[in-house]
Amino acid sequence: MAPDTVVTHGRGSGARKLPVVLGVLTLLLAGVLLRSSPSGDTTFQLSTVTDFVTLPDIVVPSGPTAWLMVVICLGLTAEAVRRMLTRVSQPMWIPITFAILWMIGFLSWAAAGDRIRVVSLxxxxxxxxxxxxxxxxxxxxxxxxxxxxxxxxxQLLLGAFAAAVTASMTGSPWAGVAAAAVAGALVALILGLFAITYFVDQVIVGVVLNVLVVGLTNFLFRQVLTPNSESLNSPERLRALPIPILGDIPLIGPIFFRQTPLVYLLYIVVAVVAYALYRTRWGLRLRAVGEHPKAADTVGIKVNRTRYRTILLAGAIAGLGGAYFSLVSVAGFNREMTGGAGYIALAAVIFGKWDPIRATLAALLFGFATNLQGVLSAIGSPVPSQFMLMLPYLVTIFAVAGLVGRSRPPAADGVPYRQQ
Incomplete structure (x- = not known):
């Protein structure tokens, strides 16, 4: 398959779904504009005061700009329909261009008479x-x-709990990050024990573990952390650490290089996982175990041992994400503070078709939807607050149900291996 296509054939489910999704979103934006036509100008601020070069603000008339985006989005939808009818593959530039232009039109309407700080967004x-x-x-x-x-x-929730407690006791947020990884690996070990060794249904075990961790952390928060908050739940936060020179590049620098060290660690982890999965012997064995464990076993690969090691590594990586909640977002642990982030991450896995880079991009999309909620609420946008709270989950539903198309997981995903 060519790297710039969504599906290889016009009869694929992705080719049929894409025009429908684009059409629905275009009509939704047009309906919003018909009901509440914006007046005034919208300002898009592209720079901060510390950039090497200050980019000029982009000021556009709100109403005409929004309607222009609707017209262009309608044209992209028509092109997607044409490709579907002629059974031509859908290139990736169509949904990407559509998403950017649709968002420009939406923001032009939502921030009419106000300013959107693109760097902050x-x-x-x-x-x-x-x-x-x-x-x-x-x-x-x-x-x-x-x-x-x-x-x-x-794994995220227990990681957040362990990070807060360990960082509070040691006075080091990095000790908390390490504890978060250990906590995530512990949850993964229990998952592996039941799913790999005792062949229990993996979905059921995962759901039960989530409920167990929620109950356990709620109990410990009430009985242990609350009475001893000064010593056990007052960690030092990970502060933003701008990278010299890179952090001063206009637009790109403030977005990617004025973040906390946890973000820089994330860049490394994404690169290492993507490289190791496709470019190393370890990755080849791992993928063989997930696709055809019996064949892997016949060539000497220890299937269950490989699965144990991989799920422990996976749990540790997921646990690192939990450190964000208690060491970056807020200083301390609160009950159920992950707020379902693990399920959105699971949606990103499916949306990304079990590929680390695509899953990362999908997660960034969901992060954008979450942050957009806060930005529009701060500027007093006419978008109802209830809708803004729903926005990240609506994006999740559209992404998984509408844009993925035909997506095939690893052949042995969820299938326990019984060694003969």
Whole structure:
């Protein structure tokens, strides 16, 4: 398959779904504009005061710009329909261009008469995507090895708890980050014990583990952390650490290089996982175990041992994401503070088709939707607050149900291996 196509054939489910999704979104934006036509100008601020070069603000008339985006999106939808009818593959540039232009039109309407700080919007999206990316990478590794990791939510939550307690006791946030990884690996070990050794249904085990971790952390928070908050739940936060020179590049620098060290760690983990999965002997064995464990066993690969090692690594990576909640987002642990991030990370795994880079991009999309909610609420946008709270989950539903198309997981995903 060519790298710039969504599906290889016009009869694929992705080719049929894409025009429908684009058409629905275009009509939705047009309906919003018809009901509440914006007046005034919208300002898109591209720079911060510390950039090497200050980029000029882009000021556009709100109403005409929004309607222009609707017209262009309608044209892209028509092109997607044409390709579907002629059974031509759908190139990736169509949904990507559509998403950018649709968002410009939406923001032109939502921020009419106000200012959108693009750096804050995108930089905040990267920060909020930290736990989603870590969780999605853990999900990709586990499922590539044949283990469905529904327990991402539990790994994130226990990681947040362990990070807060350890950082408070040691006075080092990096000790908390390490403890978060250990906590995530512990949840993964329990998952592996039941799913790999005792052949229990992996989905059921994962759901039970999530419920167990919620109950356990709630109990410990009430009985242990609350009475001893000064000594056990007052960790030092990981502060933003701008990278010299890179952090001063206009637009790109503030978004990617004025983040906390956890984000820089994330860059490394994504690169290492993507390289190791496709470019190393370890990755080849891991993928063989997830696709055809019997064949892997016949050539001397220890299937269950490989699955155990992989799920422990996956749990540790997911646990790192939990450190974001208690060491970056806020200083301390709160009950159920992950708020379902593990399930959104699991959606990113499916949306990314079990590929680490695609799953990372999907997680960034969900992080953007979450941050957009806060930005529009701060400027007093006419978008109802209830809708803004729903936005990240609506994006998740559209992404998984509408844009993925035909997506095939690893052949042995969720299937326990009984060695003969």
């Amino acid at each position: 995108l930089g905040g999206a990267v920060a909020l995507a930290i736990p989603l990316v870590f969780g999605a990478l853990g999900g990709v590794l586990g499922e590539r090895a044949g283990v469905v990791n529904i327990a991402i939510e539990g």
